[in-house]
Amino acid sequence: MFSGSQHAQILQVFLGVAALLPAGCDVSRGRAGIAHAAEGSVGRELNRGYSLLYDLLSKESRAEQILIIKLERKPLADLVERISESCQEACEKLEEFAKGDPGMALGERGLPEMEEAARKLIGASTARQLLGSSGLDFEVRFLLTQLSALDYASHLSRALVRNDESAPRREFLQGFSRQCDELSREVYGLLRSKMKG
Numbered sequence: 001m002f003s004g005s006q007h008a009q010i011l012q013v014f015l016g017v018a019a020l021l022p023a024g025c026d027v028s029r030g031r032a033g034i035a036h037a038a039e040g041s042v043g044r045e046l047n048r049g050y051s052l053l054y055d056l057l058s059k060e061s062r063a064e065q066i067l068i069i070k071l072e073r074k075p076l077a078d079l080v081e082r083i084s085e086s087c088q089e090a091c092e093k094l095e096e097f098a099k100g101d102p103g104m105a106l107g108e109r110g111l112p113e114m115e116e117a118a119r120k121l122i123g124a125s126t127a128r129q130l131l132g133s134s135g136l137d138f139e140v141r142f143l144l145t146q147l148s149a150l151d152y153a154s155h156l157s158r159a160l161v162r163n164d165e166s167a168p169r170r171e172f173l174q175g176f177s178r179q180c181d182e183l184s185r186e187v188y189g190l191l192r193s194k195m196k197g
Contacts, residue, residue: 042103042164048110049160053153054094055109060149061088066130066142075190076139083146083183087153090176097169136194143191147184154180 042050064084067077098104111119126145133141157177161170 042101042166044110046160046163047104047108049156049163050094050097050104051106051109052111053156053160054091054106056149056153056156057087057091057094060084060146060153061091063087063146063149069131073139076143079183079186079190080142080146083150083187086176086179086183093172093176097166097172140191140194143187143194147187147191150180150184150187153177154184 061084064077064080067080094106098106109116130138130141130145154177157173157180161173161177164170164173
């Protein structure tokens with residue numbers, strides 16, 4: 001059916017779903033809850049929040065790859081392509097911020113070992129469910145993963161806004177959060193139409 005490398009690539013795409021578990025660092029406490037570095041610089045806990053967002057968006061930017069194998073209808077394909085493009089653009093913006101701030105290391109998620117293990121297991125399980133489904137079942141399952149990922153990305157972006165002093169990063173995160181909310185509404189609308197059909 002699929003080669004080992006194809007399975008590995010598809011599995012990697014859906015490991016982003018595992019990022020929907022509670023994060024290992026609490027970036028939602030507001031400015032008083034996290035020790036902040038100077039304006040424009042990223043502290044350790046804030047960096048972990050950016051790393052979590054970057055990791056999720058990197059995986060979501062490849063979500064449209066599943067459509068190479070699962071040839072689905074145009075409305076789903078168009079929406080997933082826009083989600084992937086949006087996440088790719090956001091990844092590039094985060095990389096740009098990281099280049100301008102030596103304290104920003106986007107690979108440092110800092111999650112506990114068991115949290116990482118649980119996320120990998122959930123990602124693998126979700127990938128198997130998606131690969132083993134087709135038609136309406138696949139579309140509904142896939143839309144649910146996208147809805148969850150967009151919701152997580154939006155809320156994590158808001159939490160980062162509450163904790164970051166950098167005006168350019170805050171402006172980007174606010175805009176990206178709104179974009180996630182808009183895409184989420186579209187996913188929900190498509191999901192509702194699938195449930196009615």
